[in-house]
Amino acid sequence: EPEVTQTPSHQVTQMGQEVILRCVPISNHLYFYWYRQILGQKVEFLVSFYNNEISEKSEIFDDQFSVERPDGSNFTLKIRSTKLEDSAMYFCASSESGVLNEKLFFGSGTQLSVL
Amino acid sequence: AQTVTQSQPEMSVQEAETVTLSCTYDTSESDYYLFWYKQPPSRQMILVIRQEAYKQQNATENRFSVNFQKAAKSFSLKISDSQLGDAAMYFCAYRTLNSGGGADGLTFGKGTHLIIQP
Numbered sequence: 265e266p267e268v269t270q271t272p273s274h275q276v277t278q279m280g281q282e283v284i285l286r287c288v289p290i291s292n293h294l295y296f297y298w299y300r301q302i303l304g305q306k307v308e309f310l311v312s313f314y315n316n317e318i319s320e321k322s323e324i325f326d327d328q329f330s331v332e333r334p335d336g337s338n339f340t341l342k343i344r345s346t347k348l349e350d351s352a353m354y355f356c357a358s359s360e361s362g363v364l365n366e367k368l369f370f371g372s373g374t375q376l377s378v379l
Numbered sequence: 380a381q382t383v384t385q386s387q388p389e390m391s392v393q394e395a396e397t398v399t400l401s402c403t404y405d406t407s408e409s410d411y412y413l414f415w416y417k418q419p420p421s422r423q424m425i426l427v428i429r430q431e432a433y434k435q436q437n438a439t440e441n442r443f444s445v446n447f448q449k450a451a452k453s454f455s456l457k458i459s460d461s462q463l464g465d466a467a468m469y470f471c472a473y474r475t476l477n478s479g480g481g482a483d484g485l486t487f488g489k490g491t492h493l494i495i496q497p
Contacts, residue, residue, distance in 0.1 A: 267423075297484065306383075307424075307470060309484025320477055320484060355424065364474055364482045365412045365431060370424040 266290045270356050270371035277346055277378055285341045285374045287356030293369070295362040296339045298331065300324070300352040301373075307355070313339065314362060346378045381406045383473050385488035392461045393496050399446075400456045400491045402471030411475040413447065413454045414485070418468040427469070430454065458493075466495045 269288040277283050289296050298310040311321040313331050328350075330342045339358075343350055353375050357368040382405045392398035404413070415427040430438045430447050437445050442462075446455045458465055471488040 299485070299487075306489050307485075307487040309486070312484060319481055320479075322484060353422070357424075362482055364410075364476060365429060366482075367426045367429075368424075368485065370416075372421055372423045 268371035287339045289358030293358035295359045297357040299355040302352040351378045383488040387491045389492040391494040402454045408475045414472040415456045416470045
């Protein structure tokens with residue numbers, strides 16, 4: 265089965281630095297998502313992306329965050345001026361059509377540690 | 380706001396036995412979907428089963444079935460004939476339409492860690 269690929273699997277950064285988390289969604293998928301999971305807490309929706317623009321975002325996704333599809337294959341999450349509380353597992357996901365009942369395909373996550 | 384609650388942080392079951400994982404949710408929407416996702420040690424979440432709110436019949440996928448009680452806003456997962464490979468975190472999730480008519484992001488519960496005892 266095709267997979268969503270995320271790199272790196274672990275990222276360590278200093279507070280105040282910028283990080284870019286990378287994802288390669290499944291090639292024929294049109295909808296892309298970022299979720300995060302702070303240790304011991306729920307998986308939380310951050311943003312969905314379709315047709316080169318954000319289609320939905322949560323309250324968490326403030327001006328510190330941005331997403332981009334820089335080419336035909338990658339989907340990135342940029343976190344500017346990282347804070348300690350940004351430490352979390354970040355999951356990328358993709359789906360074919362964005363309909364309510366569809367299956368989302370998740371990557372294995374990037375563990376971000378902000379020191 | 381929608382919420383999803385999984386009241387069992389951890390469950391343990393003997394191999395080949397049956398286990399039920401609980402999930403309740405809160406919503407004022409009438410059209411929504413409910414999902415169970417499995418997260419094995421590889422961390423990649425995998426869809427196990429899904430249920431449309433309008434369907435009264437409970438969904439079934441091989442050894443996995445749900446007990447959907449819409450009035451009680453309950454959506455439990457039953458795993459029959461548990462296997463060692465079923466050991467994972469299980470997340471209950473909810474999805475509805477956003478104000479623009481598109482699908483909203485998934486709302487997850489905190490998860491239940493399922494242990495399979497050989």
